[in-house]
Amino acid sequence: MNIVLLGPPGAGKGTQARRIQERYGIPQLSTGDMLRAAVASGSPQGRRAKAIMDSGQLVPDEAMIEIIAERTAQPDCRKGFILDGFPRTTRQAEALAKMFTEKGLKLDHVIEMTVDEAALVERISGRFTCGQCGTVYHDSTKRPRRDGVCDVCGSTKFVRRDDDKPETVRARLKVYRDQTAPILPYYRRRGQLKTVDGMADIDAVTAALFKLLGEP
């Protein structure tokens, strides 16, 4: 099963992609996580990406399309995958469609998570993740069960993203409106776009998603 999760930064894509990954045994492919790994590795590609990410802009389409083509060719993607953060431009959406055709794959679900823009800055400003396993938390809506200890892997190391500062978040939201939101009509025209209410609480969003994916 191949899934695309769409929605602005902070909509809850990463949170839900991890739950889908666990339930269906297909990997979450987060282009943001891949770029952050490249930054951490200190590679030339990572150094170029870092400056762009810190300004809230998008990494060039060609680089992203190549990253996704390579990643989806890995053996763990044979049963399917969840795209989180890709596509982000019409060009990326078109390249993805071409890649699916060439590889004989089917895009089973394109799901938009809708969220009031007013909630997003608060969501992103409170976000932190486990430094070991990447589980996503929030200062007020999703704290670990034991303060300072990851629910999933027990690590005590947590990280906050450099680009989650309010001024960068505002730039990222503008980029979403200008460059990413236009791909919604692209999928709607093709009759592929489904929607879930991303303002509901985290478990309710998961239940709505699992239902869209075919659960009773």
Ligand code: ADP
């Ligand atoms: P995205 O991957 O779309 O940028 P995340 O999954 O990282 O979004 O979620 C952004 C922040 O909002 C995180 O701190 C997360 O814990 C929190 N969050 C996610 N979904 C919800 C929700 N339904 N209600 C409240 N907070 C949420």
Ligand code: AMP
């Ligand atoms: P995310 O983790 O999805 O919020 O992405 C963090 C940052 O990585 C974005 O603000 C972009 O700079 C970059 N990025 C992630 N995915 C893409 C993509 N598909 N196209 C271009 N840039 C991307």
